[in-house]
Amino acid sequence: MNEPEQMEAGFENFDERVQIIDKLMDEYSDAILHLVYTYVKNETTAEDLTQEIFIKCFEKLHQFNERSTLKTWLYRIASNHCKDYLKSWHYRKITLNDKIFDYIPSMSKTEDEIIAKDEEDILAKAVMELPLKYREVVFLHYYEELTLKEISKITAMNPNTLKTRLKRAKEILRHKMTKEAE
Structure with missing residues (x-):
């Protein structure tokens, strides 16, 4: 095995x-990190995503079908992973809200838009402050728009447990939002 591109497919072992994966990481980790950074423009996030990409490659290596080189396959996974991240709820609702220009109302925004944006920010912050067991079900149900049955399959939890957690999460959020409004 001289080059990763020349290795056999069918990596079941x-x-x-x-x-x-060790060889791919040795040869391409810096290049992938730079590629990821061009998407997210944040060093820490780029490092985290790069790790996730190599984990994903390891998990999917058995699916590599030699229609391209391993390098091309790796870059495609990296690119798609970054695009998915940029479309994610976390990036859109949390990361962008941290930018200063989001907090400076533009002259073209109406008062209703500014109020709606503030309420959205408060809600996003309140959701992120929920305990993980509630945050997970809220995120999957409301932001990923999954049914309780789908969430049950993902989390291996009883749908009734999920209903209870969702109800409790809504109660906590309602309390926090009411408190914020005062």
Whole structure:
């Protein structure tokens, strides 16, 4: 195995996959990190996403079908992962809200738009402050628009447990939002 691009497909063997991913990381981790940084423009986020990309590659290596080189396949996964991140609820609702220009009302915004934006920011902050067990179900149900049945499959939890958590999360959020409004 001289080059990662020349390695055989059908990587069912765990040790073989580890060796291939190690080789890919040695050769391409810096390049992938730079690619990711061009998407997210944040060093810490780029490092986190790069790790996620190599984990995803390891998990999906058995699906590599030699229609491209491993390098091309790796870059495609990296690019798609970054695009998914940029479309994610976290990026759109949290990361962008941290930017100063979002807090400076433009002259063209109406008072209603400014109030709606403030309420959205308060709600996003309140959701992020929920305990994880509630935050997870709120995120999957309201932001990913998944049904309780779908969430049950993802989390391996009873749908009734999820209903209870969703109800409790709404109560906590209602209390926080009422408190903020005072």
